[in-house]
Amino acid sequence: MVTKVRAVQYGCGPIGCGVVRFACQRPDIEIVGAIDIDKSLVGRDLGEVAGLNRKLGVSISDDADAILSKTKPDLVFLTTSSSFKKIHPQLEHCIKAGANIASTCEELSYPYRKAPQLSAEIDRLAKANNVTVLATGVNPGFLMDTWPLAMTGVCQQVEQIRVARVQNASSRRGTFQKKIGAGCTLEEFGERVAAGTLKHVGLPESIAMVASGLGWELDDITETIEPIIAKTQVKTDFVTVKPGQAAGVRQVGRGSRAGKDLIILEFEASVGAPESYDAVYITGTPNMEVVIKGGTHGDIATTAMVVNSIHRVVDAPPGLITMKDLPVVSALGARA
Amino acid sequence: MVTKVRAVQYGCGPIGCGVVRFACQRPDIEIVGAIDIDKSLVGRDLGEVAGLNRKLGVSISDDADAILSKTKPDLVFLTTSSSFKKIHPQLEHCIKAGANIASTCEELSYPYRKAPQLSAEIDRLAKANNVTVLATGVNPGFLMDTWPLAMTGVCQQVEQIRVARVQNASSRRGTFQKKIGAGCTLEEFGERVAAGTLKHVGLPESIAMVASGLGWELDDITETIEPIIAKTQVKTDFVTVKPGQAAGVRQVGRGSRAGKDLIILEFEASVGAPESYDAVYITGTPNMEVVIKGGTHGDIATTAMVVNSIHRVVDAPPGLITMKDLPVVSALGARA
Numbered sequence: 001m002v003t004k005v006r007a008v009q010y011g012c013g014p015i016g017c018g019v020v021r022f023a024c025q026r027p028d029i030e031i032v033g034a035i036d037i038d039k040s041l042v043g044r045d046l047g048e049v050a051g052l053n054r055k056l057g058v059s060i061s062d063d064a065d066a067i068l069s070k071t072k073p074d075l076v077f078l079t080t081s082s083s084f085k086k087i088h089p090q091l092e093h094c095i096k097a098g099a100n101i102a103s104t105c106e107e108l109s110y111p112y113r114k115a116p117q118l119s120a121e122i123d124r125l126a127k128a129n130n131v132t133v134l135a136t137g138v139n140p141g142f143l144m145d146t147w148p149l150a151m152t153g154v155c156q157q158v159e160q161i162r163v164a165r166v167q168n169a170s171s172r173r174g175t176f177q178k179k180i181g182a183g184c185t186l187e188e189f190g191e192r193v194a195a196g197t198l199k200h201v202g203l204p205e206s207i208a209m210v211a212s213g214l215g216w217e218l219d220d221i222t223e224t225i226e227p228i229i230a231k232t233q234v235k236t237d238f239v240t241v242k243p244g245q246a247a248g249v250r251q252v253g254r255g256s257r258a259g260k261d262l263i264i265l266e267f268e269a270s271v272g273a274p275e276s277y278d279a280v281y282i283t284g285t286p287n288m289e290v291v292i293k294g295g296t297h298g299d300i301a302t303t304a305m306v307v308n309s310i311h312r313v314v315d316a317p318p319g320l321i322t323m324k325d326l327p328v329v330s331a332l333g334a335r336a
Numbered sequence: 337m338v339t340k341v342r343a344v345q346y347g348c349g350p351i352g353c354g355v356v357r358f359a360c361q362r363p364d365i366e367i368v369g370a371i372d373i374d375k376s377l378v379g380r381d382l383g384e385v386a387g388l389n390r391k392l393g394v395s396i397s398d399d400a401d402a403i404l405s406k407t408k409p410d411l412v413f414l415t416t417s418s419s420f421k422k423i424h425p426q427l428e429h430c431i432k433a434g435a436n437i438a439s440t441c442e443e444l445s446y447p448y449r450k451a452p453q454l455s456a457e458i459d460r461l462a463k464a465n466n467v468t469v470l471a472t473g474v475n476p477g478f479l480m481d482t483w484p485l486a487m488t489g490v491c492q493q494v495e496q497i498r499v500a501r502v503q504n505a506s507s508r509r510g511t512f513q514k515k516i517g518a519g520c521t522l523e524e525f526g527e528r529v530a531a532g533t534l535k536h537v538g539l540p541e542s543i544a545m546v547a548s549g550l551g552w553e554l555d556d557i558t559e560t561i562e563p564i565i566a567k568t569q570v571k572t573d574f575v576t577v578k579p580g581q582a583a584g585v586r587q588v589g590r591g592s593r594a595g596k597d598l599i600i601l602e603f604e605a606s607v608g609a610p611e612s613y614d615a616v617y618i619t620g621t622p623n624m625e626v627v628i629k630g631g632t633h634g635d636i637a638t639t640a641m642v643v644n645s646i647h648r649v650v651d652a653p654p655g656l657i658t659m660k661d662l663p664v665v666s667a668l669g670a671r672a
Contacts, residue, residue: 022492150666152644152666153482153641153644153645154474155667159669214669215669257672286632289628290627290629291626291629292624293625301490309489326664328486328659328662330485332550333550333551333552334495334620336594
């Protein structure tokens with residue numbers, strides 16, 4: 001039997017609450033503390049905030065150090081931000097408290113390229129405190145990096161790799177539909193792109209991880225972002241999109257060398273999309289086409305991946321690691 | 337730049353020769369020796385035997401100990417047999433010579449259930465000699481164990497997992513077509529099943545690995561084997577199958593608990609099959625269906641996987657390990 005992991009939830013937003021709901025179903029996890037800076041959450045029971053309809057006996061606190069030193073967790077689920085820079089002080093607190101970290105921070109999933117110095121610092125600190133730090137999730141963390149890399153294992157050579165993630169967002173959370181710009185005029189869409197509030201974070205991190213796995217030195221990693229424009233009216237529970245407005249977003253990341261795109265990641269999320277799927281296309285020996293029919297539900301998959309990774313994280317050698325360094329992360333089978 | 341791995345090829349049959357052909361294309365591998373007990377191969381150059389149309393300056397020898405002690409390889413590609421028991425003395429020679437091992441021995445891919453004592457012995461010996469022993473390939477090694485396990489990483493729970501590998505063998509090697517019984521009468525097919533010469537080896541190993549990954553204790557692992565019967569005549573370059581004869585084989589492995597099949601592995605290989613594909617079907621939260629369109633070419637994929645795994649094997653902690661213990665194995669990207 002696996003050892004029960006004593007965990008603190010750090011960040012009680014939608015993803016953090018999803019992690020808590022799933023973690024509470026697991027026989028191998030005990031949630032022993034919760035941290036959030038949101039004053040409206042402080043003092044409330046984590047079970048109620050997470051929508052469990054029962055108390056967990058865990059009160060949300062804004063005093064991270066107090067919770068970490070009082071509970072001495074094996075691991076912290078860190079789900080506060082997409083930005084490595086923003087979570088950096090939080091990482092330091094957790095590491096110094098001797099806690100392993102499983103985070104959903106997109107930029108931390110493969111941070112060496114954008115933040116080599118900060119990555120080296122966190123790696124040193126983690127090693128000094130004998131803990132392991134991992135960021136994972138569905139994307140980045142799996143669909144556009146670990147999964148395509150794993151599929152290349154049966155190829156003798158790879159010349160180009162393309163991953164497409166196409167999501168019909170019609171049945172997703174309202175906040176997700178708004179996040180992808182559904183219902184924006186094209187002008188609003190452009191403003192939100194300029195303000196940086198619309199972008200899916202993680203394509204460059206996935207590209208860098210795939211390149212590293214395949215031994216490719218890239219000259220450049222670029223990203224484009226544009227609206228998917230509704231041709232007909234689309235109505236969901238949360239938004240109505242008129243023809244000509246944005247139904248969602250299309251982002252393409254490219255990793256190139258000598259003017260040739262070696263890695264192409266296509267991310268599309270829009271309401272009213274005809275179908276959802278994830279696909280890996282490998283040009284090489286042999287060519288491969290691998291498809292997840294119906295796609296992968298982002299929220300379920302991200303909470304699954306971060307929770308499923310915990311024993312691998314606890315067992316891994318200390319330091320800052322990525323999904324590429326970790327043995328296969330799998331689910332727990334249903335109990336008898 | 338990765339260190340060049342100095343490797344000995346042990347077993348110069350079709351798979352071993354495939355490994356050599358692929359390894360010789362890699363900038364990170366040097367083949368320094370070759371071993372085979374077949375007197376008709378001894379003394380010949382490995383490059384010629386492997387069909388490279390050039391000499392490698394490596395003469396095939398039947399004296400394993402001499403080759404191992406003379407070349408002191410980092411790693412041995414061990415491709416002599418499907419049987420753990422048969423390769424056991426070969427493993428011992430390699431381990432005692434201080435060589436890591438990447439093998440295609442199907443029974444070694446997850447040997448703990450069928451041969452717990454032998455596994456423990458090899459594990460102890462490998463640790464004592466500071467080397468790592470892995471068996472891998474396409475199946476077992478990837479399609480029916482590592483790959484489905486990896487796909488469950490984005491699931492919150494798994495109730496049942498089914499993998500289907502369906503191969504149209506029409507364009508495969510003649511020896512492969514004969515191996516799967518194509519062109520046998522049903523009586524001959526039954527005789528070959530009874531003699532154990534027709535069976536694909538590895539379903540129970542894959543089932544045991546998946547169960548271990550998902551934390552399932554199985555009551556039973558069973559296998560069935562039956563002919564796929566040709567409805568119309570099928571003609572390939574190597575065999576003609578008449579209606580009513582065997583076009584190939586269908587094998588099903590089942591891992592069950594309390595009378596319920598939790599893991600179902602379906603292996604079909606026949607000439608004239610309408611299509612080839614590999615698919616993982618997960619019943620759980622959420623359900624998943626993942627398909628490799630056109631399937632996976634067994635020989636290419638097995639040689640790819642065993643060669644692609646070498647740096648992971650060399651870097652892994654010593655002992656007998658399985659694909660479940662290893663960080664993601666990926667291909668090398670094409671050079672600039």
